[in-house]
Each structure stands twice: as C-alpha cells, then as structure tokens.
Ligand SMILES: Nc1ncnc2c1ncn2[C@@H]1O[C@H](COP(=O)(O)OP(=O)(O)OP(=O)(O)O)[C@@H](O)[C@H]1O
C-alpha cells in the first residue's frame with residue numbers, strides 16, 4: 001500500500017468514526033428527549049405536594065365569629081348543630097331506601113344576603129366532621145362571593161369554577177385537606193362572569209352525581225348565594241337531595257321566605273334554620289350565655 005493509499009484509508013477511518021460519533025450523539029439526544037418527556041416535570045410535582053398538603057384551620061378566626069371550635073363539644077352551639085344535623089344525616093344514610101336521590105348532597109341557602117348561610121354551612125360541616133364515621137366535603141359554591149377559605153384561614157387559588165372550566169384540571173388537584181381528618185374543602189375558584197352557566201352545565205351535573213355516589217360515607221355541603229339575589233342558588237338546588245334554608249330571625253319577612261321557597265321546587269327535602277334569634281327556643285341549653293340563639297329546625301317534605 002502506497003503512502004497515499006494509507007493516508008486515504010486513515011481519512012476514511014476517521015470519517016467513519018466521526019459518523020458513528022454523530023449517530024451515537026443523535027441516539028443519545030433522542031433517548032434523552034424521550035426520558036424527559038416521560039419524566040414528570042417539576043411543576044406537577046409541586047402541585048401534587050400542594051394537593052397533599054394539610055391546611056390548618058384558623059380556629060381563632062372562627063372563635064372570633066362565635067363559631068364551633070374543638071373545645072366546644074358541650075356548648076349550646078354544638079348541641080344546636082347536633083339537632084340540625086341529625087335529620088340531615090338520617091336522610092343521607094337511611095336504613096333502607098328512603099327514595100331521596102343524592103340525599104348526601106346538602107345545599108345551605110337563604111332568601112337574601114347576610115342571613116347566615118356561610119356561618120351555618122361551616123358549623124354544620126364541622127359538626128358532621130366530628131362524627132367519627134363520616135367525611136365531609138365543604139364546597140364553596142357561592143362562586144361570585146366566596147368566603148369559606150378566608151374564614152377558615154386557608155389560601156386557595158383554584159377551585160370549583162376552574163374545575164368546570166378547564167378539562168386539564170383534576171378534581172384531586174383542587175381539593176384542600178384540612179387538619180380535621182374528615183373535612184376537606186372545595187374552594188370556589190376564580191371569579192368568572194359565566195359562573196351561573198358553569199353551575200348549570202352538564203359538567204356540574206356529572207360532578208354532583210359523582211360526588212354523591214363515589215363515597216358512601218361522605219356528606220357534601222354546598223354554601224350557596226342567596227336565592228332571591230342570584231339565579232345560582234336555584235340552579236344548585238336542582239342538584240342536591242336536601243336543602244337547609246337559613247332564615248334570619250326578626251329580619252326576613254314571611255313573604256320573602258315564601259318567594260324563596262317557591263324557587264326550591266326541584267328539591268323534596270327542605271329544612272329551615274331560624275338564625276340569629278335573640279332568645280333560645282326552650283331547648284335544654286336555653287340561656288346558656290350566648291348573645292344569639294341558633295336555629296330551630298323544622299323539616300318538611302314538599303307535597304307531591
Ligand atoms: N347565629 C349567628 N350568630 C352570630 N353571628 C352570626 C350568626 N349567623 C351569622 N352571623 C354573622 O352574620 C354575618 C353574616 O353571616 P354569613 O356570612 O354567614 O351570612 P351569609 O348568608 O353567608 O352572607 P352572604 O349572603 O353575604 O354570603 C357574619 O358576620 C356572621 O359571622
């Protein structure tokens with residue numbers, strides 16, 4: 001072999017080895033790209049951690065508003081909420097079939113603003129969560145004026161409206177676990193001018209059915225807007241099995257309450273809580289030292 005031939009061979013060898021190197025490099029880059037695509041990106045990992053995080057309830061904020069707290073098991077308020085929750089739970093978890101669809105979905109509403117819906121929904125949720133064998137999902141469905149997360153001292157960016165609006169959001173991502181093991185919060189989510197349409201959507205109906213059916217021991221409590229101030233309350237009433245109508249004592253006129261009840265025809269079970277009474281109702285704990293008396297609860301099944 002001549003020197004020229006040897007030089008040509010060497011050049012060929014070098015070229016082949018560099019082609020191999022290029023092919024290897026290409027192969028490596030492709031594999032890396034595949035691995036990167038398969039691996040979870042850092043963002044969902046953060047979201048997952050957020051979803052699993054336990055959010056402590058700010059008891060002092062609840063206490064400042066005269067609401068239920070861990071130390072209040074024997075208080076008048078706790079006793080009154082036992083009276084309120086008992087018939088609700090009996091309907092939700094009957095011995096046999098009581099014919100009430102989605103009875104474990106409970107809507108707390110009122111005729112006009114400020115009668116005490118949120119106060120009642122949160123106290124009811126706390127009271128039921130204290131039952132050892134029940135879990136509670138508290139839904140802030142007052143999507144135009146959410147207040148539960150703030151009241152509990154929890155910061156929540158996403159919630160119900162985001163879930164209904166964005167198919168990529170998973171239900172588990174927006175749930176907020178609290179330090180009461182049986183109590184989970186579903187916040188309202190972002191404000192949206194189409195929130196009524198979202199609450200009336202098929203997605204919301206599917207969610208309600210799913211919430212009712214998935215866990216047999218779960219109660220879902222919806223805090224809602226007032227019936228006569230927005231249409232969302234009556235839309236939500238079509239989704240639940242039971243309604244708690246909060247009436248502010250000595251404030252809301254009877255004809256207003258009747259008008260509100262006329263918007264609840266879709267639901268068979270309506271109970272009333274007479275809220276902010278100045279006196280108790282002759283219960284055992286009458287005169288126990290609260291500035292307000294709380295509800296009497298009359299349950300009625302609408303005729304027909
Ligand atoms: N039984 C009660 N005892 C003492 N304070 C109460 C009672 N019920 C409600 N409140 C207070 O009255 C105010 C209005 O109550 P709440 O926010 O629960 O009403 P709401 O019906 O949810 O109002 P909105 O229609 O604005 O959502 C709050 O400051 C709440 O703490």
Ligand SMILES: [Mg+2]
Pocket residue numbers: 117118119142147223
């Ligand atoms: Mg409210």
